[in-house]
Every structure is written in C-alpha cells, then in structure tokens.
Amino acid sequence: MTVVDSAGAQVGDLLDVVALATSEAPAITGFFVERGDDQLRATWGQVAEIDVDAERLRLSCPASSLEPASLRSDELALVDSVLDNQVLDMRRRVFVRVQDVLLHDRAGGLVVAGVDASSGALARRFGLGFLSRRLPRRSGDFVPWEDVNLIALRLSRLNFVEAFAELAELHPADIADVVGQVGPRERAAVLAALNTGLAADTLQEMDEELRTAALQEMPLARAAAVLEQIETDEAADILAGLPDDLAQELLARLPDDREVALRGLASHPEHTAGALMSAEFVALPLGSTAGEALAWIRRERPDPHAMIYLYLVDDERHLVGMVGLRDLVLADPAQPVAGFMEDDVVAVGVDADEEEVGRTMTKYDLLAIPVVDEQRRPLGIVTLDDALDVVLPEDWKQRLPRLFR
Numbered sequence: 461m462t463v464v465d466s467a468g469a470q471v472g473d474l475l476d477v478v479a480l481a482t483s484e485a486p487a488i489t490g491f492f493v494e495r496g497d498d499q500l501r502a503t504w505g506q507v508a509e510i511d512v513d514a515e516r517l518r519l520s521c522p523a524s525s526l527e528p529a530s531l532r533s534d535e536l537a538l539v540d541s542v543l544d545n546q547v548l549d550m551r552r553r554v555f556v557r558v559q560d561v562l563l564h565d566r567a568g569g570l571v572v573a574g575v576d577a578s579s580g581a582l583a584r585r586f587g588l589g590f591l592s593r594r595l596p597r598r599s600g601d602f603v604p605w606e607d608v609n610l611i612a613l614r615l616s617r618l619n620f621v622e623a624f625a626e627l628a629e630l631h632p633a634d635i636a637d638v639v640g641q642v643g644p645r646e647r648a649a650v651l652a653a654l655n656t657g658l659a660a661d662t663l664q665e666m667d668e669e670l671r672t673a674a675l676q677e678m679p680l681a682r683a684a685a686v687l688e689q690i691e692t693d694e695a696a697d698i699l700a701g702l703p704d705d706l707a708q709e710l711l712a713r714l715p716d717d718r719e720v721a722l723r724g725l726a727s728h729p730e731h732t733a734g735a736l737m738s739a740e741f742v743a744l745p746l747g748s749t750a751g752e753a754l755a756w757i758r759r760e761r762p763d764p765h766a767m768i769y770l771y772l773v774d775d776e777r778h779l780v781g782m783v784g785l786r787d788l789v790l791a792d793p794a795q796p797v798a799g800f801m802e803d804d805v806v807a808v809g810v811d812a813d814e815e816e817v818g819r820t821m822t823k824y825d826l827l828a829i830p831v832v833d834e835q836r837r838p839l840g841i842v843t844l845d846d847a848l849d850v851v852l853p854e855d856w857k858q859r860l861p862r863l864f865r
Contacts, residue, residue, distance in 0.1 A: 463493045463517045466508065471495055471523045476539040477563070478531065479572050484606050488563065488570040491517065492529045492537065499529035504569065538572070541610070547575060548609040553634045555641045556603060559585065574604040628654060636665035639674070648677045651686075660689035663698075672701040684713035691765065692718075693738040693846060696725035725840075733817045734810040736847070737831040737840030740766040743773050744797065746780055751793030765843050768828040772801050777837045779805055779830060807832045810839055818847040 461474040472495035479486040491507070493500045500523075508520035519526075531537060538561045546555045559581035564573040578601035630638075635654070639647050639662065651659045651674055663671045663686060675683050675698060687695050687710055699707045699722060711719050721739040728734030740763050744753050753770065770788060772781035781801035791800060807830045808817050821829050821844060828841045 461510075461515045461517045463491070463502070463519065465519045465523045466521055468518075469523070471519065471526070472500070474517055475499060475529075476537040477561075478535050478537055481534050481536045485564075485566070485571040485573065486536075486605065488572070489535060493526065495523075500526040501529045502526055536610075542575065545610075547603070548638060549603045549607055550609050551603075551607045553630070553637050555638075562602070572605050574602055575608060577601050577603065628658065632658065632661035633665045635662045639666060640670060644673070644677060647674055651678065652682070656682075656685050657689050660686045664690055664694050668697075668701060671698060675702065676706065680709060680713065684710050688714055688718055691738050691763065692721050692725060692740055693736060693840075693842075696722050696735075700726065728810065731814045732810065733808045733812040733814065733831045733842060734839070736814050736817060737810075737842045738765065738846070739840045741828075741830070741838065741841040742766055742770045743777070743838055744770055746772050746774050746798055748772070748797050749793065750788055750791035750795050750797055753788055753797055754793070765828070766841070768841075768843065769830075770797075771805070771830055771838055772797060773838065776835075779807060779832055779836050779838050781805060782830075805830065807836065807838075808842075809834075814847075817842050821847045 463471045463474055465471050472493045474491055475494040476492040477488060478490040478492065478501070479488050488504055490501050490503045493502055502517075502519055506519050506521050506525065507517065509516075509518040511518070536542070542558050542561055544558060546557050548554075549556055556575070556577035558575045558577060559579075560576040562573045562576055563570045581601075635650070635658075639650050642650070647670075651662065654662060663674060666674065675687070678686065687698070690698065699710065702710070711722060714722070725735065725737070725739060742757070742762055744756065748756075757767065767785050769782050769784060771779055772783065774780050781798065781803045782805045783797055783801045787800055788797070791797075806820065806824050806826065808820055810831050810833055812831075817829065820826075821842070826844070828843045829847075830838045831840045831842060832838055
C-alpha cells in the first residue's frame, strides 16, 4: 500500500503491520512506513482510512507527526516475525509455514484472526488472485491465532520459558511429535525447558535415532538426570545406541543401584527376555498381609508399570505367587496375601527368545510377565507394550500407545 498524509501527499510505502503480542485476537496498534532510507511509525489513532481496493492507507495527520519506527516489548511486527516463518499449530501439533496473516474488523479496529498456510494465499501474494480461488483448500490451512505458537520468534529472543510454556501442557507423545519436526537447536531448547520427568517421558516417545541425538546434545549432568528417570529397559536400549565413552560417562554419574541394574541388562544377549525386561518390579515376602503390602507401596512409590502385578517370593526369593493391584486394594488389610494370590504364575527364562515372550503373553492375556533365572527367582518383568514392540510390524509400533505411564 501507498501511505499518504492528511493533505493527500505521499509519505511512503507500507512496510509492516504492528500488533500486540497476545494469545487471543491481538489488536493492530500501528504501521511501519518506509520513506526513503527511513522507517516511520504511524499509530492506529493516526490512521484515517485503509482503502484495500485502491491499495492506499490515509493518515489523519501530517507526515511530520510520525515518530521513528520502533517496537515495544509487548508488540510484534507481523511481516517481519510471522509471514514466511514456521509456526506451531497447537491443535494439530504440526508446524506450518505462514503464507498470509488474516486481519478482521472488530469494534472499530483491526485484530489478527489467524494465519493462512494455503497455496492459495501464496498465489495471492504473487498477484495471482484468480488462481488462488481455484486451488484446493485443506482443513489445516487456516490456523486460528489462539492455536498459533511462535516458537521461531521466541527462540530468536532466547525466551525459552515463553516459547515452551504451552508445550509443557501437552502429552509427551505430542511433544515428541513437535520435537521431531524441528532442528537440533530447537530440539535441545525444548527438552531443556521441560522438567526432568517430562523430558524423560518425551525422550521415550521419540524415534530411536532422534532420542540418541537428543541425549548427546544435552550437558552430561542433565543427560544423566533424564536417563535416571527413564524405565530401565528403555534406558539400557538408549545407552546401547550411544558412543561407548559417552555411555560409560553417563553410567558413572548414575546412583550405584541404577548403574548396576543397567549394566546387568546390558549383559544379556540381544533379542532375549533378559535384554527386553525392566529391572523395576514389586516382589513381596510371602508372609505379607494386604495392609503391609499397601504400606510398602505407599512408602516406596514404585513406577506405575512395576505395579501391574505384585509378585510373592519365599525366603530364598523363589517366585511362588502373583496378585493384581485391584485384588490387593479390595482385600481386608489383615488378610495374608498368600490367601488370595495366584500360585500358578506364568514366567519366562532370562534367555528366552523375545518372540517367545510376546507369544506367551498374548496366549495368557498378560499385561506383564516375570523373567526368572534357573532357580525361578525373578530378575525383572516384560510389560505388554515392550513385548508388542517385538511382534508388531514397524508401522504399527508408531501407533501403539504406551500403556503403563
């Protein structure tokens, strides 16, 4: 557009549109005008008329009243910061490239309604409006402003907290999808902005190659803290994909019991129950009452996947029974667990082939199966999602939910 002053004299060309940096329907607060080598700012109150058809913006004041162009901390320039940039569509969890920014009339002013990522919007910008009307539109082409996350802009301002505050409210699988669409710098920034537990959950949802890269990009202390929060079987898999020197450094930074457990898992041959299992499970003394078992759970707070079944062991730690958490909660606190446990426990040996593990679990409809040594002492458990990872086709694995988070 051409910008003219109150007397109709040409001031310059419209360069950018300034809006408040708010999450819902930002109001337009001004315009940047290019005049020779200078850039001026016209406030919304200095605008008399915007004639779209004539491509002219008329001011209600002389050009001498305009100030040099500048942005307040709570404003953004739509052309410079939004147009042609990638933004995150929070509703669909995908990045889109902005081809146009849509402005709507509201109460005598203009507000930002959303962004247009369609090929038709791109055609309009090249003066091919007749073509834009014939191009097909997809459901995700228009993104309402309340669903727009300006990650690229916020990263450029190094405001990580602002950039990822919304992401922290998403499910780890959704965060993993977002992380998979950005570069190493943005990926590292996302994971650094999340708390340790959420970063660990997100890492477990990422593709194997991507999560290995993400862990290598973290400072050692942060990587060790995240690794400590990851289920032992998955942590062992991640360590196996890292360079040996880095894996050893991370192991050395973990608590002793965690290090021992991970080294133990790594010692089992690949594609066996021992390599597939998690060392986190609940083994209770055979003489426990229901109340004592629940008190132990409240005190130790084991991971959710470790409480699918609770296993009973004798004085020599031989596996003798199993009980479901529901049965334990409903039982009289004084009742011995041995009185309502299942004593015919299906288990697999530590050297069992992983496909055999999956077939056994599906045959007996088990959500988890204990892995035992030659003396039938439990060493760990394999959960259903880990077993299905082995027997399902690769494309199905991407759609498989993590059942035991």
